[in-house]
Amino acid sequence: MVRPAATGLATAFFRLYLLDALAVGPARPAALLAAIAAERLPFASGAFGRALQSLLEGGYVTPAQSANVALTPLGAAERVAERERWSAVVPTLLRLLGDSSPRAAPVIAEAAAPVYRAVPVAEAYLDRVLVAHVRERIAAARDGGPGWCTARSARRSAAARPFSAVM
Numbered sequence: 001m002v003r004p005a006a007t008g009l010a011t012a013f014f015r016l017y018l019l020d021a022l023a024v025g026p027a028r029p030a031a032l033l034a035a036i037a038a039e040r041l042p043f044a045s046g047a048f049g050r051a052l053q054s055l056l057e058g059g060y061v062t063p064a065q066s067a068n069v070a071l072t073p074l075g076a077a078e079r080v081a082e083r084e085r086w087s088a089v090v091p092t093l094l095r096l097l098g099d100s101s102p103r104a105a106p107v108i109a110e111a112a113a114p115v116y117r118a119v120p121v122a123e124a125y126l127d128r129v130l131v132a133h134v135r136e137r138i139a140a141a142r143d144g145g146p147g148w149c150t151a152r153s154a155r156r157s158a159a160a161r162p163f164s165a166v167m
Contacts, residue, residue, distance in 0.1 A: 010047035016086055019079035026068035
């Protein structure tokens with residue numbers, strides 16, 4: 001017998017589950033694992049960890065305060081794509097299984113999610129770190145260290161007027 005955990009289906013399922021569960025707000029991975037364990041699905045819990053790790057490495061989720069994880073904008077887009085892929089698969093699975101009535105979701109008591117720290121604080125910190133690094137590089141180049149340069153670019157929409165040539 002081939003278990004779903006051995007086929008990669010478990011990791012794919014947990015990816016969808018995590019992306020969907022985090023759409024409402026940050027949550028603790030342990031609470032999400034407890035909720036899915038209440039469903040008594042034949043998936044190994046190791047697949048949950050692999051799915052969470054791949055989402056973290058891909059930038060789809062990010063660590064949040066109080067040992068929570070939160071969905072990123074990239075993760076929100078991935079959630080839509082995953083839902084579309086699973087929506088195409090589920091009717092075939094239901095036909096193969098001959099079951100058209102899905103199980104009701106179990107009720108799990110959980111504490112209210114803590115307030116997630118605003119992103120602008122992190123962005124301001126990253127800006128300060130970048131400016132400090134650039135200043136250090138300029139000072140090192142001025143003192144005879146290795147030279148370096150920066151490249152600046154601007155994205156313009158098709159509706160914006162084109163650059164005018166200065167003669």
